[in-house]
Amino acid sequence: MSNHALAERHRLAELLAAAGPDAPTLCAGWSTRDLAAHLVVRERRPDAAAGIRVGALAGHTHRVQSGYAERPYEELLRLFRSGPPMLSPFALPGADEAANTVEYFVHAEDVRRAGEEWTPQPVPPGRADALWRRLPLLARMEAGRRSPVRLELSRPNGQSLTVGPAGAPMVRITGEPGELVLFVYGRGERTELAVDGPPDAVTALRHVLPLP
Numbered sequence: 487m488s489n490h491a492l493a494e495r496h497r498l499a500e501l502l503a504a505a506g507p508d509a510p511t512l513c514a515g516w517s518t519r520d521l522a523a524h525l526v527v528r529e530r531r532p533d534a535a536a537g538i539r540v541g542a543l544a545g546h547t548h549r550v551q552s553g554y555a556e557r558p559y560e561e562l563l564r565l566f567r568s569g570p571p572m573l574s575p576f577a578l579p580g581a582d583e584a585a586n587t588v589e590y591f592v593h594a595e596d597v598r599r600a601g602e603e604w605t606p607q608p609v610p611p612g613r614a615d616a617l618w619r620r621l622p623l624l625a626r627m628e629a630g631r632r633s634p635v636r637l638e639l640s641r642p643n644g645q646s647l648t649v650g651p652a653g654a655p656m657v658r659i660t661g662e663p664g665e666l667v668l669f670v671y672g673r674g675e676r677t678e679l680a681v682d683g684p685p686d687a688v689t690a691l692r693h694v695l696p697l698p
Contacts, residue, residue, distance in 0.1 A: 529569075
């Protein structure tokens with residue numbers, strides 16, 4: 487059975503190592519050092535990781551992450567490469583694959599596409615299918631709640647899904663699963679996607695979710 491999360495963990499670690507600690511990322515305000523600290527805190531400090539999603543706890547998370555960011559960069563990469571410790575929720579059977587395949591894919595692209603010159607890279611077919619299977623839930627949570635228009639997210643092979651307010655104008659976004667995942671996570675400006683819909687609807691969408 488493929489372990490897409492492990493493959494993406496290795497890819498992300500290699501990209502972080504090659505970029506060095508002070509390179510930009512697509513995570514607003516974060517350098518590669520900040521991103522590496524985030525990754526380590528997320529799976530090694532569950533007391534602080536909650537603040538990633540819960541605003542009331544964000545201050546604690548920021549303090550813990552800032553402390554980790556002061557550590558040597560090589561140590562952060564070593565901790566990340568080694569995977570979750572035994573007592574981490576991500577060490578439970580299947581948890582790493584379920585929770586981190588998309589997380590690490592997106593953050594790997596946050597590093598890889600942060601420079602001015604980048605090109606999409608092919609995603610292995612099995613991993614592309616894994617990203618597509620996770621896309622419906624992610625699209626509803628990340629894009630559907632924010633979008634002022636109905637979104638049809640389509641693969642070149644004809645598979646599609648729709649999210650967003652019923653009865654609103656429709657905008658079709660077409661691309662490979664990895665590109666669609668990046669779009670719903672707000673990285674659409676650095677993707678290769680085709681956008682089709684009424685001009686007013688596309689403009690309204692662009693105000694809340696970046697487009698190519």
